[in-house]
Amino acid sequence: MTSRRKQLIHALLKGIETGDPESVKVVNQSQYIQHNPQTHEGDEGLAALFKRLSKTSPRVNIVRIFADADFVFAHTEYDFSSQRVGFEMFRFEGDQTVEHWDNIQSRQGPNSAGHSMVDGIAEVSDLDKTESNRELVQSFVNEVLISRQLNKLSHYIDIDHYIEHNPKLSSLSSVHVALSESDIDDRFSIQYDKSHRILAEGNFVLSACEGYYQGQHSSFYDLFRLESGKIIEHWDTRETIHPKSEWKNNNGKF
Template identity: 25%
Template sequence: MQITKLRAMAISCILLCTSLPAKANTIMDTLTNKQRVLSFYKLIVGQRRADLIPEFVREDYRQHNPTVKQGRDGITEMINYLKALPPPQAGAKSPIIRAIQEGDLVVTHLDVEFMGKRMAVIDLFKLKDGMLAEHWDGIQALPDQTGMAITATNGRYKIDQNASATKSKAIVDQFYQAVIQKASVTDLIKPDYVEHDLAVIHSGKGLGAYLTADNDRQIKIHRIIGEGDFVVVQSEFKRAGKAFVFYEIFRVEHSKIAEHWSVEQAIPDGVEPDAMF
């Protein structure tokens, strides 16, 4: 198994999900898809329970990360790798910041820290018959943001279940259609919206201006996933001939974008972009 340094750091810090009991074989039939994913993190990744993989993961599990083997073998190798690392510290804070579900799709947003280095991770799982069937992800290394009021992953995390996911998705879709057409998005973004994307912050521009200013940015939307007031966009873009995977999380408030997070990762040379989606 080829494990990049960045990937090793990420998976070694995905530790605990505090909301679930420990015995997967007694609760699986009553869990939502989101709870199944969080239980997978806790029991298999956090506790290194490779013996539970057949209860959570389909035999034909499809992995869209080119550094990991297909099927259960890839996850088994990952867990065996983790077993060789120091165990998680007792009481360690869960790196899972947000979890968003629409139907059989579950997105998790993680803030991972290991050996003084930090990264943002967005995982996307597809479930079938209650078991993990497919996985996509994006990982982005982060600078030290200690003491900063706004970081790449902090901010609102609770989902407003009274908000309409359909309406939230429509606002984000409208926003991206305008971006692709290089039209104004001012009416779709709150004047006091909170930006967590470091590249946008450092540019000194708002999100719409940042995305539309890059004339070489070729955008292709793959999925828009929503739960309540949170919307996830999985897309790819090309910049100066280089392909990237791009995951974004939007929070919508009063029919406008109120908050934005993202993870950007270059597609490895020699890997076809379609394999990542």
């Protein structure tokens, strides 16, 4: 079932390139809940979107794809009229997906350490450590990102081998500085307020959080790779959450 669902989502995302309406049949139109505020609900909305996008000769690369119970989540590259990087998250019932979330931003970088937003290890391992890795990341999100106990960074992160893929950061010290910075109103420039979901498969864990970036209401998706009980690699995307008056559905970002 897990492998089959990954294949279906892979085909769905690649359908963006061709506009193939068959690819969206994995979507259960009668139950589908769409959380991308700029997309209409149901597979008819996706079919129309894919048809429109296909005219721009888009390219889609699924860099990493994972499964966690009834969820499939993917780390993706998009080349439409501009290059973007995103995370896609789908919830399944049987062989069809009934709910979708995503978080996409313009591609930047590489960072000063030479790492892009998507390069690095993609192979899933340590399946027996899925739950312990999930718990570690949940604690990291709660204690470090939300509660800002920055003195605990080294408790969760392998400081000697850490690899950072954020285009504006390059090391653990730069992460510490970024989380400590304030804006002109003395508010933290990066503020994680709420953890909405933690998904995991083996050595990879994805967190979806809500907060503020430079005063703008934002969604933060962070993908972590763990090794020997520590975070050793990190990728992320951030997206501004626009006012509800601009949404094409009423389901909310999360």
